[in-house]
Ligand SMILES: NC(=O)C1=CN([C@@H]2O[C@H](COP(=O)(O)OP(=O)(O)OC[C@H]3O[C@@H](n4cnc5c(N)ncnc54)[C@H](OP(=O)(O)O)[C@@H]3O)[C@@H](O)[C@H]2O)C=CC1
């Protein structure tokens with residue numbers, strides 16, 4: 137048996153099209169496009185590449201993109217002042233400060249400075265808290281994209297056993313919250329988990345967000361499980377080329393899983409589409425409009 141591939145790229149393209157439709161009607165009723173500001177500190181090449189693709193996707197969806205590039209030695213105070221300026225700018229509906237930030241910057245302090253209404257990453261404690269108690273808010277893009285793919289693949293998730301491998305604030309924890317909300321029975325595993333293969337084997341749904349290339353082997357999976365691979369690691373191959381690997385040994389997993397997201401072309405494109413979605417949602421809330429439908 138070979139697992140079905142979950143085409144995140146195609147699903148994301150559809151979502152981006154729906155977002156573009158909503159952005160166009162927002163623009164015609166409000167006289168301005170929804171706006172997303174992205175802040176990049178330093179020269180970290182993969183971050184610079186992400187920021188470029190976010191800006192391009194933003195413009196393609198009919199939204200305004202504001203890019204702010206700061207030098208790696210920018211002070212905490214200067215970065216906070218930029219966040220203040222973006223918070224106060226009526227043309228900016230969403231603010232994303234690209235992580236990771238240089239070591240001399242306190243990330244939490246920056247995240248907490250962002251207006252929660254403009255926090256399209258969903259990283260502010262206000263949005264994290266709202267998610268954990270089931271109130272409406274802005275939900276982190278990567279877990280939201282994973283949930284959309286799971287619901288598309290499986291329909292109702294209630295009663296399913298899910299494991300989230302990884303407990304970061306940006307992926308693992310909010311993913312677990314969304315799965316609890318969807319009435320799964322959720323296990324959260326991390327580096328101190330005693331018997332990870334045994335825990336994974338019990339799960340109907342496996343979300344891998346570890347950052348360890350191909351940690352999760354095919355023979356750890358329950359046959360027929362749905363596997364969402366969040367991992368993105370560039371690994372040097374024997375021939376010197378670099379390959380993007382996920383957290384799941386994909387060729388092995390293909391033999392056991394029911395369905396699996398590829399890397400690339402799975403979760404990554406969903407993250408960007410959900411960022412655009414969160415931006416139009418934030419724009420509607422800020423304008424006092426009802427939540428857009430179909431997103
Ligand atoms: N596709 C996308 O859009 C995105 C992809 N990513 C990718 O997802 C991956 C995870 O990212 P992120 O959550 O930020 O990573 P973090 O490094 O913040 O968190 C990794 C988590 O994995 C756990 N972990 C590490 N080693 C093991 C192990 N051997 N067994 C079990 N658990 C382990 C850690 O446990 P502990 O807490 O105990 O240290 C931690 O909770 C990365 O590859 C990243 O590049 C991230 C964001 C978006």
Ligand SMILES: Nc1nc(=O)c2c([nH]1)NC[C@@H]1CN(c3ccc(C(=O)N[C@@H](CCC(=O)O)C(=O)O)cc3)C=[N+]21
Nearest residue numbers: 232233234235236257368400401402403404405407408
């Ligand atoms: N404030 C903040 N918000 C983020 O959402 C955020 C961040 N910081 N820092 C870095 C991580 C990582 N991340 C990705 C987004 C898209 C792809 C993506 O599109 N990946 C493509 C492959 C891209 C390639 O080939 O390199 C894919 O999987 O198909 C990956 C990773 C967002 N992050």
